[in-house]
Amino acid sequence: MPLIIKLGKKVKAAARKLLPAPEPRLSWSRRISQIKTKSRICAMTFDDGPMDLPAVPDRFHGRAVTDLILDVLAEYDAKGTFDVIGDTSENYPDKRGRLGTTNWGGVAYDHYPDFGRDEHGGALHCERIIRRMIDEGHQITNHSYRHLIYGRENIIYRKRRSLDSFDAAVADLTRLDSLLRDRDGYQMTMTRPPHYVNRVEKGLTAYDVCDAMGYQYLAASFDGAGWMSDRNPDPEAALEAEIRAMVEPVRKALEKDPDCFCGQIIFQKDGGNMQKRTPVVYGLRGQLELLRSYGYRVVTVAELMEESPFADLGREDPLFDKLNALQRDRTIVYSDNHLRLDRPMTLGELALLLCPREEAVRRRLAIIRRSGPAAPAAGALDWCAEQGLLPGETDPKAPVTALPEGLFGPTTDFTRRGVYAAYRSPSAE
Ligand SMILES: [Zn+2]
Numbered sequence: 001m002p003l004i005i006k007l008g009k010k011v012k013a014a015a016r017k018l019l020p021a022p023e024p025r026l027s028w029s030r031r032i033s034q035i036k037t038k039s040r041i042c043a044m045t046f047d048d049g050p051m052d053l054p055a056v057p058d059r060f061h062g063r064a065v066t067d068l069i070l071d072v073l074a075e076y077d078a079k080g081t082f083d084v085i086g087d088t089s090e091n092y093p094d095k096r097g098r099l100g101t102t103n104w105g106g107v108a109y110d111h112y113p114d115f116g117r118d119e120h121g122g123a124l125h126c127e128r129i130i131r132r133m134i135d136e137g138h139q140i141t142n143h144s145y146r147h148l149i150y151g152r153e154n155i156i157y158r159k160r161r162s163l164d165s166f167d168a169a170v171a172d173l174t175r176l177d178s179l180l181r182d183r184d185g186y187q188m189t190m191t192r193p194p195h196y197v198n199r200v201e202k203g204l205t206a207y208d209v210c211d212a213m214g215y216q217y218l219a220a221s222f223d224g225a226g227w228m229s230d231r232n233p234d235p236e237a238a239l240e241a242e243i244r245a246m247v248e249p250v251r252k253a254l255e256k257d258p259d260c261f262c263g264q265i266i267f268q269k270d271g272g273n274m275q276k277r278t279p280v281v282y283g284l285r286g287q288l289e290l291l292r293s294y295g296y297r298v299v300t301v302a303e304l305m306e307e308s309p310f311a312d313l314g315r316e317d318p319l320f321d322k323l324n325a326l327q328r329d330r331t332i333v334y335s336d337n338h339l340r341l342d343r344p345m346t347l348g349e350l351a352l353l354l355c356p357r358e359e360a361v362r363r364r365l366a367i368i369r370r371s372g373p374a375a376p377a378a379g380a381l382d383w384c385a386e387q388g389l390l391p392g393e394t395d396p397k398a399p400v401t402a403l404p405e406g407l408f409g410p411t412t413d414f415t416r417r418g419v420y421a422a423y424r425s426p427s428a429e
Helices: 003-018 065-075 127-135 166-184 206-213 235-256 280-293 301-307 320-326 347-354 357-371 378-386 416-422
Strands: 041-047 081-084 139-142 199-201 216-218 265-269
Touching (some): 041 301, 065 127, 065 280, 127 139, 127 166, 139 166, 139 301, 166 199, 166 206, 199 206, 206 216, 206 357, 347 378
Parallel strands (some): 041 081, 081 139
């Protein structure tokens, strides 16, 4: 593997260690990176587009990068999930960054598809391409309007401007959500925060922003590598190396375990890499060819979540249908999308099972706006107390030892599995 690509992977691994995912807690919005299934289906997400500029190098008579990606997907009957931005033309004054670094698109801000060419990218300027995505059955998710990181990040992106406010992050996402709804008649349901920076302000995170939007948090489990660049001074050799870096890991993973992509979400780029080349339009076919030869279907993330919305529970589990119905209206899953059914259930978790999602989210966000960070079940506990389901002074971390009468069948099993199994769910009847 070329050195720069190895370095890119090392930097990413180090960043993951330095910026660990927050401790999983029950949350209505969950980080969806992979789901549990035995079927050979997977998804591909394409970040930072659309892009209405030719490929680099251009061997397609000037056809736009996003159109080329859509052409290849159509050829393989594959559906993509396009994690689009709105518009970066407001992200000035700024300075051009250095090629080959994470600042390639700008020092203080990101600019897509390129510095000074913002009017060729984003959903605002690319109405025709957005229409094409919708008409061809792809999913579109919200990668924020201006691609500003929500909160400070002092390791890789320390020179970047950030929003630093919960309300500003919600407003930025709402702007793109409204554009697609009002102009294109499309409702987005997921978001991926720019550069995966979760911290916003005062202990609030991207998950709270998702809750406010009614979104799920879109992550990924396999790096498709289209964002990485090779430093070979010969551009042709560099492009070849970049294409290999996209295709070979997929081949190796499939050779090692033909089922390894079941339920995975492959991260991909709708645009240029750090050298402003677009290996994705050259390497994507190789990836899709491999997946097809192993019998995989590439579907949208929404379709993947219809197979199973959970990372640790598949259709074969006897509780699957009940929990699948419940998760639409109740907060029963941890923020990392695991159910952890073997754990003892806590009173806070019981409150979140009993309280309708809308009430739980609305009340918790109201507490946050009033006084800052709130425990996951803060709003749900208030609602349960008002309904007389739980006492007012309930310790959310205490284990469940008895269940409110009427709503549950008889049980002595107070694990999460036991309590969900005994619940006489209104939505499952
Ligand atoms: Zn991005």
